[in-house]
Amino acid sequence: MLHLRCCILARLRSSPDTSHGSYLHRAISAAAAAAPVISPNPSFAxxxxxxxxxxxxxxxxxxxxxxxxxxxxxxxxxxxxxxxxxxxxxxxxxxxxxxxxxxxxxxxxxxxxxxxxxxxxxxxxxxxxxxxxxxxxxxxxHLTSIVSKLQYYLPLFGSIDSTLRALKRGLYLISSDLERVVKPNVAALHDSGLGDCDIAKLCLTNPWLLTTNVESIRAILSCAESLGVPRGSRMFMYAVHAVVFLGEEKIAAKLGYLKKTFRCRGRHCCVQVSNLAEEV
Structure with missing residues (x-):
């Protein structure tokens, strides 16, 4: 507005017409057209x-x-x-x-x-x-989804903090279907002889085990069993742990090295491989 007033006064002073009614109207129109347009509702920053x-x-x-x-x-x-x-x-x-x-x-x-x-x-x-x-x-x-999933995950992982750690590592735990994906995977792990604590330990560090397809879980369990550790034994969880971290090819290579170097077999080799896996 101050700029507008200055423009009008400058034009009035330079005008030779002392009865400047019509000129005043033209000056106001010209100055208004030259002035920047200010939006009454500036966009939200x-x-x-x-x-x-x-x-x-x-x-x-x-x-x-x-x-x-x-x-x-x-x-x-x-x-x-x-x-x-x-x-x-x-x-x-x-x-x-x-x-x-x-x-x-x-x-x-x-x-x-x-x-x-x-x-x-x-x-x-x-x-x-x-x-x-x-x-x-x-x-x-989503309200109904997250509440029902937490009601399942909380007892599985044993505490709120453990559940939150798993959710942070496993982005798909929230979006995965409980009935069609998560529960069948847990059932497959249970059927292999793993207890609730074993499953919680495995899935806390590897939450993807809950959201992968059940065929992958079965393949991991078969590979762990092929290490010479029977399902249901106390050492089977270590075998699964080793397979999850290292994969079948690396497991075979490390087992071959351990058998050749230290003459260890079966579950003892499995423990050694699991210890190596934790260092990866």
Missing amino acids: VEEYLVATCGLTPAQALKASAKLSHLKSPAKPDAVLSFLAGHGFSSSDVAAVVTGDPKVLCSSVEGYLGPVVAQLTGLGLSRSQIARLISYCHGNL
Whole structure:
């Protein structure tokens, strides 16, 4: 406006017409046309919001903003952040949630986010654990799915922290079908004589064992048995562990070396191979 006034006054001073009514109208029109157009509703600066309000780093904000380019105002994100803050989520929890799943800022608090948090709290998860879980889900946080899967995984892995560690390592544990994929794999491991603790140990470090096809599990079990360790024995878990880490070809090579060098056989070779596998 100040620039507009200066333009008008400059034109008036240079005009020889002292009765400048019509000229004043033309001057205002010309100056208004030359002035920059300012939008009354400037677009929502998503990256700046993510940094200033959500605690993300500039690099994280740049990556997250690609999934939030449709946002035109901070109304929904403000409601989500207010909900999280009101339920005890720390600033670091919020940053973890938004970094892991930026679209959570577009969620309906009453229709989605509230029920999710309530159900997860009911399973015994703390606020920080819920934040970790959401950040691991990468947008796959569907209420009925995640609750039913946690109800299965929690007793399998023995604790909330162990379950979260497995979920962090195994991205597909959330999206895989329990009935058609996960449970048949666990059943195959059980049928080979592995107990709950053995399965938990194997799958905590190798969560893909739960989400691969059951034929792959059976092939691993057969390979482990071919090492000379019978299914159901105390040493069978070590044989499976070795096969999982090293694969059939490396197992055969290491067994040949151990038999030739140390004259060990059967389960003793298997223990040695398993120890080597842990060093890989």
